[in-house]
Amino acid sequence: MVNIRSLDPSASPLDYYGSELRRLREDAGLSQSQLGEAIFCTGSLIGQIETAHKVPTREFSERIDAALMTGGFFSRLVGLVLRSQLPSWFQEYAEMEAKAAYISTYQSQMVYGLLQTEAYARAVLSVEQTDRLEELLAARMERQRILRREHPPVLCVVLDEAMLHREIGGPEVMRAQLEHLLSFMREPWVQIQILPNGVGEHPGLLGSFNLLRFDKDPDLFYCESYDSGHMTVNSRVIRERSVGYARLQAMAASPQESAKLITSVMEERYGPGAVA
Numbered sequence: 001m002v003n004i005r006s007l008d009p010s011a012s013p014l015d016y017y018g019s020e021l022r023r024l025r026e027d028a029g030l031s032q033s034q035l036g037e038a039i040f041c042t043g044s045l046i047g048q049i050e051t052a053h054k055v056p057t058r059e060f061s062e063r064i065d066a067a068l069m070t071g072g073f074f075s076r077l078v079g080l081v082l083r084s085q086l087p088s089w090f091q092e093y094a095e096m097e098a099k100a101a102y103i104s105t106y107q108s109q110m111v112y113g114l115l116q117t118e119a120y121a122r123a124v125l126s127v128e129q130t131d132r133l134e135e136l137l138a139a140r141m142e143r144q145r146i147l148r149r150e151h152p153p154v155l156c157v158v159l160d161e162a163m164l165h166r167e168i169g170g171p172e173v174m175r176a177q178l179e180h181l182l183s184f185m186r187e188p189w190v191q192i193q194i195l196p197n198g199v200g201e202h203p204g205l206l207g208s209f210n211l212l213r214f215d216k217d218p219d220l221f222y223c224e225s226y227d228s229g230h231m232t233v234n235s236r237v238i239r240e241r242s243v244g245y246a247r248l249q250a251m252a253a254s255p256q257e258s259a260k261l262i263t264s265v266m267e268e269r270y271g272p273g274a275v276a
Contacts, residue, residue: 007052013081014052017074022050024068039063055085055135058142082142085135089228096220096231098146102213104156104245106195106204110168111177112157114144115184115192120177123169155190158248160204161197164265175270178262185259193252194261202251203244211241 009019025035025046032050033043041060048054056064061074086094097103097114105112110124121140126133146152167174184190195202209223218233221241232238253261 007050012052013077013084014055017056017077017081018050018052020077021046021064021074024070025050028068035064035067038067055138056081057138058082079142079145082139085132085139087227090224093222093229093231094143096212096222097143097210099214099217100153100212100220101215102154102156104211104213105208106158106160106210106245106248107163107208108160108204109208110163110166111159111181113140114147114155115157115181116140116144117173117177117180119173120169123173152189156249157190157192158195158204158245158252159192160195161261164194164262165269167270171270175266178266178270181262182259182266185255191255192258193249193255194258195248195252196261199251203247209241211238211245 007015007019007022009016025032028035030038031043032046036043036046039060040063045054045060049056049060056074056078058075058078061078064070064074065072083091083094103114110116111120113121116124118137118141122133122137125136125140147155164178168177181192184192195204207223209221212220212222214220219238219242220231220233221237222229222231224230252258
């Protein structure tokens, strides 16, 4: 006999997803195996998601909607499920990020999360998150959906040149990541600049930070430490960091020169004939 775990739909978005999947599957008169066959997965996976033991993907949700004819219910719900997998201290920022009309970010250590490839993000997250790697990776990829909206936010990015040389995930992963950055150079709503190594003291020495602007809400400043995030709408902080960001942009290479620098590093350091 199959052991059916009793879920409390109000416990979490994942539990609600699982309970609704079970309810609608049973209403359709399908077993877990039958539904699995219909969407090209195993009945075991259906069972794991119904019991909140596994986090669903967006692709899985879209197939479920088609198979059960739920009108996009699970495709809409999965965004909330995936966001709930983010660290609790980061979830509020992710919600604000998704609403922002303008995002300005300075990153000193790695590529900004919204611009990371899946392989690069996997390498970053695997450093300390091996037990929940797949869930966190899916959540990070879900965040990037805001860049594919009909009206995406304006995104200004300043990356420290050291990030280009920090080999995360190996040469192939880095090459693909830098190619991914270059692909955004063609987007009119994205501006990527590299802060050269030759720049001395600059306003980003204290670390990475983000500034969010909204159509109706106050501007927001965000930075984070090892295991916590800090957000504020304090007007003094916003003013100081906005001026600091403008200085970073002035010190950084132009978008055109930045593209040349990214291409140069990509070919010389991560190209087929590159010497480590």
